[in-house]
Amino acid sequence: GAVVSQHPSRVICKSGTSVKIECRSLDFQATTMFWYRQFPKQSLMLMATSNEGSKATYEQGVEKDKFLINHASLTLSTLTVTSAHPEDSSFYICSASGQGVSGANVLTFGAGSRLTVL
Protein backbone atom coordinates (compact mmCIF):
# COMPACT_ATOMS: atom_id res chain seq x y z
CA GLY A 1 0.00 0.00 0.00
CA ALA A 2 0.87 3.72 0.08
CA VAL A 3 1.89 4.14 -3.56
CA VAL A 4 2.49 7.60 -4.97
CA SER A 5 2.68 8.16 -8.71
CA GLN A 6 4.36 11.22 -10.16
CA HIS A 7 4.27 12.38 -13.77
CA PRO A 8 6.12 13.28 -15.92
CA SER A 9 9.41 11.71 -14.90
CA ARG A 10 11.39 13.99 -17.19
CA VAL A 11 10.52 17.23 -18.90
CA ILE A 12 12.53 19.65 -20.98
CA CYS A 13 11.09 23.05 -21.71
CA LYS A 14 12.08 26.39 -23.08
CA SER A 15 12.71 29.34 -20.83
CA GLY A 16 9.51 31.30 -20.19
CA THR A 17 7.11 28.39 -20.54
CA SER A 18 5.13 26.69 -17.78
CA VAL A 19 5.36 23.07 -16.73
CA LYS A 20 2.83 21.05 -14.73
CA ILE A 21 3.81 18.08 -12.58
CA GLU A 22 1.20 15.70 -11.20
CA CYS A 23 1.33 13.70 -8.00
CA ARG A 24 -1.25 11.00 -7.33
CA SER A 25 -1.85 8.75 -4.36
CA LEU A 26 -2.94 5.48 -5.97
CA ASP A 27 -4.28 3.39 -3.13
CA PHE A 28 -4.99 5.82 -0.35
CA GLN A 29 -6.41 9.26 0.20
CA ALA A 30 -3.91 11.99 0.94
CA THR A 31 -5.36 15.12 2.48
CA THR A 32 -1.83 16.47 2.62
CA MET A 33 0.98 16.16 0.12
CA PHE A 34 4.41 17.72 0.17
CA TRP A 35 6.56 19.08 -2.62
CA TYR A 36 10.34 18.91 -2.37
CA ARG A 37 13.08 20.14 -4.64
CA GLN A 38 16.49 18.54 -4.93
CA PHE A 39 19.41 20.14 -6.74
CA PRO A 40 22.27 17.87 -7.90
CA LYS A 41 24.24 16.36 -5.04
CA GLN A 42 22.14 18.19 -2.48
CA SER A 43 19.46 17.26 -0.01
CA LEU A 44 15.70 17.43 -0.38
CA MET A 45 14.33 20.83 0.50
CA LEU A 46 10.67 21.23 1.38
CA MET A 47 8.99 23.74 -0.93
CA ALA A 48 5.38 23.63 0.17
CA THR A 49 2.66 21.68 1.88
CA SER A 50 -0.33 20.98 -0.32
CA ASN A 51 -3.68 20.75 1.47
CA GLU A 52 -6.75 19.28 -0.18
CA GLY A 53 -9.39 21.93 -0.70
CA SER A 54 -7.36 24.83 0.62
CA LYS A 55 -4.36 26.98 -0.22
CA ALA A 56 -0.90 25.52 -0.07
CA THR A 57 1.56 26.56 2.61
CA TYR A 58 4.89 27.66 1.19
CA GLU A 59 8.27 27.51 2.88
CA GLN A 60 10.27 30.67 3.32
CA GLY A 61 11.95 31.76 0.11
CA VAL A 62 9.62 29.83 -2.19
CA GLU A 63 7.59 32.08 -4.50
CA LYS A 64 3.95 31.03 -4.46
CA ASP A 65 3.21 32.83 -7.72
CA LYS A 66 5.98 30.95 -9.46
CA PHE A 67 5.25 27.52 -8.04
CA LEU A 68 1.49 27.10 -8.24
CA ILE A 69 0.08 24.22 -6.26
CA ASN A 70 -3.40 22.81 -6.66
CA HIS A 71 -4.81 20.01 -4.54
CA ALA A 72 -8.33 19.68 -5.84
CA SER A 73 -8.98 16.08 -4.78
CA LEU A 74 -7.87 13.64 -2.12
CA THR A 75 -5.67 11.80 -4.60
CA LEU A 76 -4.16 14.50 -6.79
CA SER A 77 -1.85 17.44 -6.23
CA THR A 78 -0.24 19.41 -9.04
CA LEU A 79 2.78 21.70 -9.10
CA THR A 80 3.04 24.19 -11.94
CA VAL A 81 6.34 25.92 -12.51
CA THR A 82 5.38 29.15 -14.22
CA SER A 83 7.63 31.14 -16.52
CA ALA A 84 10.41 28.63 -15.98
CA HIS A 85 14.03 29.73 -16.09
CA PRO A 86 17.23 27.68 -16.23
CA GLU A 87 17.75 28.11 -12.49
CA ASP A 88 14.47 26.24 -11.93
CA SER A 89 16.06 23.12 -13.41
CA SER A 90 15.94 20.58 -10.62
CA PHE A 91 14.52 17.28 -9.41
CA TYR A 92 11.03 17.84 -8.00
CA ILE A 93 9.64 15.15 -5.72
CA CYS A 94 6.22 14.90 -4.15
CA SER A 95 5.32 12.87 -1.11
CA ALA A 96 2.22 11.92 0.79
CA SER A 97 1.40 10.33 4.10
CA GLY A 98 0.03 6.85 3.95
CA GLN A 99 -0.03 3.58 5.79
CA GLY A 100 3.05 1.46 5.48
CA VAL A 101 3.24 -2.31 5.57
CA SER A 102 3.38 -2.25 9.36
CA GLY A 103 0.24 -0.14 9.50
CA ALA A 104 2.14 2.85 10.79
CA ASN A 105 2.05 6.13 8.96
CA VAL A 106 4.97 6.60 6.61
CA LEU A 107 5.92 9.24 4.13
CA THR A 108 5.89 7.82 0.60
CA PHE A 109 7.66 9.55 -2.25
CA GLY A 110 6.77 9.82 -5.89
CA ALA A 111 9.43 8.84 -8.42
CA GLY A 112 10.35 12.46 -8.99
CA SER A 113 10.30 14.75 -12.02
CA ARG A 114 13.52 16.00 -13.52
CA LEU A 115 12.94 19.43 -15.02
CA THR A 116 15.44 20.91 -17.45
CA VAL A 117 14.83 24.46 -18.61
CA LEU A 118 16.76 25.46 -21.71
Place this chain on the structure above:
Amino acid sequence: GENVEQHPSTLSVQEGDSAVIKCTYSDSASNYFPWYKQELGKRPQLIIDIRSNVGEKKDQRIAVTLNKTAKHFSLHITETQPEDSAVYFCAAPNLDTGRRALTFGSGTRLQVQP
Protein backbone atom coordinates in the same frame (compact mmCIF):
# COMPACT_ATOMS: atom_id res chain seq x y z
CA GLY B 1 11.83 24.70 12.66
CA GLU B 2 13.75 21.47 12.94
CA ASN B 3 17.45 21.55 12.11
CA VAL B 4 19.02 18.24 11.11
CA GLU B 5 22.76 17.86 10.68
CA GLN B 6 24.33 14.78 9.13
CA HIS B 7 27.91 13.47 9.06
CA PRO B 8 29.96 12.46 7.23
CA SER B 9 29.13 13.82 3.80
CA THR B 10 31.03 11.01 2.11
CA LEU B 11 32.03 7.60 3.39
CA SER B 12 34.09 4.96 1.64
CA VAL B 13 34.40 1.46 3.10
CA GLN B 14 35.64 -1.91 1.96
CA GLU B 15 33.08 -4.58 1.22
CA GLY B 16 32.27 -6.45 4.39
CA ASP B 17 33.15 -3.58 6.70
CA SER B 18 30.64 -1.60 8.74
CA ALA B 19 29.42 1.91 7.99
CA VAL B 20 28.05 4.40 10.49
CA ILE B 21 26.26 7.64 9.66
CA LYS B 22 25.30 10.11 12.38
CA CYS B 23 22.65 12.80 12.64
CA THR B 24 21.69 15.36 15.21
CA TYR B 25 18.40 17.21 15.51
CA SER B 26 17.28 20.32 17.33
CA ASP B 27 13.63 19.84 18.30
CA SER B 28 13.51 17.85 21.53
CA ALA B 29 9.84 17.06 20.89
CA SER B 30 10.59 15.15 17.68
CA ASN B 31 9.54 11.54 18.00
CA TYR B 32 10.10 9.90 14.62
CA PHE B 33 13.40 9.42 12.82
CA PRO B 34 13.51 7.74 9.41
CA TRP B 35 16.44 6.92 7.20
CA TYR B 36 16.20 6.99 3.42
CA LYS B 37 18.41 5.50 0.73
CA GLN B 38 18.53 7.26 -2.62
CA GLU B 39 20.17 5.80 -5.68
CA LEU B 40 21.18 8.09 -8.50
CA GLY B 41 18.18 9.64 -10.25
CA LYS B 42 15.66 7.74 -8.16
CA ARG B 43 13.28 8.50 -5.36
CA PRO B 44 14.33 8.19 -1.71
CA GLN B 45 13.38 4.81 -0.26
CA LEU B 46 12.65 4.33 3.42
CA ILE B 47 15.03 1.71 4.78
CA ILE B 48 14.44 1.91 8.51
CA ASP B 49 12.88 4.22 11.06
CA ILE B 50 12.75 4.57 14.81
CA ARG B 51 10.31 6.15 17.17
CA SER B 52 11.25 7.87 20.37
CA ASN B 53 9.99 5.15 22.67
CA VAL B 54 12.83 2.82 21.68
CA GLY B 55 16.59 3.26 21.69
CA GLU B 56 17.54 0.82 18.99
CA LYS B 57 15.95 -0.99 16.09
CA LYS B 58 17.49 -3.59 13.83
CA ASP B 59 16.50 -5.04 10.49
CA GLN B 60 18.98 -7.62 9.19
CA ARG B 61 22.19 -5.72 8.35
CA ILE B 62 20.74 -2.31 9.16
CA ALA B 63 20.25 -0.81 12.59
CA VAL B 64 19.36 2.60 13.94
CA THR B 65 20.15 3.90 17.42
CA LEU B 66 18.58 6.88 19.10
CA ASN B 67 19.84 8.98 21.99
CA LYS B 68 17.08 11.39 22.90
CA THR B 69 19.06 13.07 25.65
CA ALA B 70 21.81 14.01 23.26
CA LYS B 71 19.39 14.46 20.35
CA HIS B 72 21.22 12.27 17.94
CA PHE B 73 20.54 9.11 16.01
CA SER B 74 22.74 6.91 13.89
CA LEU B 75 22.48 4.44 11.05
CA HIS B 76 24.62 1.33 11.20
CA ILE B 77 25.16 -0.93 8.20
CA THR B 78 27.09 -4.14 8.83
CA GLU B 79 28.71 -6.46 6.30
CA THR B 80 28.44 -3.82 3.61
CA GLN B 81 27.94 -4.86 0.01
CA PRO B 82 28.51 -2.93 -3.24
CA GLU B 83 24.75 -2.56 -3.67
CA ASP B 84 24.68 -0.55 -0.45
CA SER B 85 26.44 2.24 -2.37
CA ALA B 86 24.02 5.17 -2.50
CA VAL B 87 23.22 8.45 -0.78
CA TYR B 88 21.64 8.09 2.65
CA PHE B 89 19.49 10.76 4.27
CA CYS B 90 18.34 11.03 7.84
CA ALA B 91 15.22 13.03 8.62
CA ALA B 92 13.12 14.34 11.45
CA PRO B 93 9.62 15.83 11.62
CA ASN B 94 9.38 19.42 10.50
CA LEU B 95 8.02 21.41 13.43
CA ASP B 96 6.78 24.22 11.20
CA THR B 97 4.43 21.86 9.36
CA GLY B 98 2.99 20.39 12.55
CA ARG B 99 5.54 17.58 12.18
CA ARG B 100 3.75 16.22 9.12
CA ALA B 101 6.56 16.91 6.66
CA LEU B 102 10.19 15.94 7.13
CA THR B 103 13.36 17.95 7.36
CA PHE B 104 16.24 16.06 5.78
CA GLY B 105 19.89 15.95 6.64
CA SER B 106 22.41 16.94 4.01
CA GLY B 107 23.05 13.36 2.94
CA THR B 108 25.94 10.89 3.08
CA ARG B 109 27.36 9.40 -0.08
CA LEU B 110 28.37 5.84 0.80
CA GLN B 111 30.76 4.05 -1.49
CA VAL B 112 31.39 0.36 -0.85
CA GLN B 113 34.57 -0.79 -2.55
CA PRO B 114 34.47 -4.41 -3.77
